[in-house]
Amino acid sequence: MRAVGITSFGGPEALTVVDVPVPEPAAGQVRIKVAAAAVANFDLVARAGWLGPMLPAAPLYVFGWDASGTVDAVGPGVVGFAPGDPVVAVSDWLDTKVGTQAEYVVLDAAALAAAPSTVDLTEAAALPVNAHTATRALDLLGLEAGQTLAITGAGGAVGGFTLELARERGLKVVGLASARDEEFVTSRDAVYVPRSDDPVGALRAVAPEGVDAMVDAAAIGPQMVGTVKDGGAFASLTPPKTPEPERGIEVHRVHMHSDGAELSRLAALVDRGRLTLRVHQTVPFEQAAQAHEMLAKGGIRGRLVLIP
Template sequence: MRAITYSRYGGSDVLELTEQPTPKVGPDTVLVRVRAASVNPVDWKVRQGYLDPIMDVHFPVVPGWDVAGVVERVGLDTPEYQVGDEVFGYVRTDWVHGGTFAEYVSAPVRTLARKPATLSFEEAAAVPLAGLTAYQSIRRSGVTAGQTVLVHAAAGGVGGFAVQVARALGARVIGTASESNHAFLRDLGAEPVTYGDGLVERVRALAPEGVDVVLDYGSPDAIATAPSLLRDGGTIASIVDAKARDELGGHYVWVRPDPADLAALGALIDEGKVRVEVAQVFDLADAAAAHDASASGHVRGKVVVRV
C-alpha cells in the first residue's frame, strides 16, 4: 500500500511517500480503507520527537491519528462493524507506528464510530482528535445550560468545536481570538474578545460576575488570568498546561479515543448543532506541505489529506 512514512525525527522533509505492507487485522480491530486523514499539531510534534519520552516509537512511522474511511475487513471479534461500513475515528494506539496517512489503517474498534451521514469523508476526517478534545474537556468541566464559558483560542481547530458544543449544551460562550476572527466566532455563536493585555477587563465587561468555566486550548493568558475571571466555584480545563490542575484545582486533559463520545459528537453534527471547518485539502503525496500548513499557525479550521 502507499503510505507516508518517516524513519527519523526531523522537519517535514523527513516525510516520504513509500510502499508499505498492508496492516494485519487483530481480533478486535478492523481494516479501514482510508479516504481522508487530517493533520493535528501533535502530528508534527511527534515527527519532531515530542512524544519520545512517553510513547514507544517504531520506525518507519506512518503519521496521523485522525481517519475517515470504509471498513475493508473485520477482525475475529468485531460485531460492531461489517465490511462496507463508513467510519471515522481517532486511531491512537499505545505506540507510534501505523498511522492514518496511508491507504489502509488497522483500527481498534475502541477508536471508531460511524461516520456522520451529513459529512463528506474530508469533513469527517477533520473531526475526531480536535472534536473529542473539545467534547471531553467540556464534559470533564461539567458545563451545563445557563453557565458562562470562556474559550481561549476559540477560532482554532479545538476551540471552534468547543464553542459549538458548549452552545449546544445551552451555555453562553465568550471566546478569545484575534480581531480578524471575531466575525467567525460570532457566526459560531460566541461573543468574541481580543486576547492579550487588558483581557480581564474586556471579559469582565461582558461578564461582570465572572465566568463559570475557562477552557484553555493554547493561550498564554489562560492560567495567569483565570483566578481573576472565575467566579466562586468555577473551574478551568487546559490541554496545554498542567498548572490548571496542579495549581488551580481544575483539569488537565489529554484526549482519549472513546467511541461513545465520538458517536455523541457525530450526533450533534448530524443534528446541525456543530459544523466542521476545513481549511485546506492536500493529496497524500503532498503530506509534507499539509504538515507545514498546520505548523504555520495561520489556518482556521483543519488541514485534511485526501487518500
C-alpha cells in the same frame, strides 16, 4: 500500501511516503480503507523528536490520529460494522503508535463510528480528535446549564467545537478570538471578545465577576486563570501552559481517548447541523511536508487533510 512516515526525527523534510505491508485485523478490530486523515499539531511535535522518552527512535513512525474512510475488512467478533460502511475513527496514537496517514489502518472497533451522512468523507476527517477533545474538556469542567464558560481560540479547531458543544449543554459562552472569527462566534450565540495584548482584562470587561470556567484552547497560559471565579474550573489542552490551582479553582489537563459511542453522538450532531466541520485544504500524501509547514505557520481555520 503507501503511508506518510519518518525514519528519523527532523523538520518537515523528514517526512516521506513509504511502502509498508497492509495490516490485518485481529479479533475485535476493523481495517479501514482511508479516504482522508487530518494533520495535527501533535504530528509536528512528534516528527521533530520533542517527545523525549515518550517517543524513542524507531525504524519507522507513521503519524495521524483522525481518519475517515470505508470499512475494508473486519476481524473475528466484530459486530456493527461491515465492509463498505463509511466510518470515522480515532487512533490512540501514543498508546498504539498506529498512524492513520496510510492507505489502510487497523483499529479497534470500539474506536469507530458511522460517518456523518450529510458531509463527504474528506470533511468527516475533521471531526474525531478535536470534537472528542472539546467533549472531554466540557465533561471535566462539569458545568450546568446557565453557567458561563470562556473559551480562548474560540474560532479555532478545538475552540470552535467547544463553543458549539457548550451551546448544546445550555451554557453561556464568551469566546476570545481574532477579528476574522467574530461572525463564527456571534452566530453561535456567544459573546465575542477580540484577541488583544490583555486577554484577561478583555474578558473581565465583559464578565467583571469572572466566569464559571475556562477552556484555554489557544494555550495562552496560566494568566488566564485570572478570568475564573473563586471555586471555578479551568481546562488546559497544553500541559506546559497549565496553571497551578488557586482560589479553590479546579485545574484539569485534558487528555483525549477514543470512544466510538461518543464519536457516534458527535457525528449525529454534524448531521443535525449543530457541529461545523471545517477543512482548510486537502493535501496529497506526497505533499505532507508542505502541510506540516503550513500548520506550523499558524493562522489556519479548518483542518489540513491528507489524501492517499
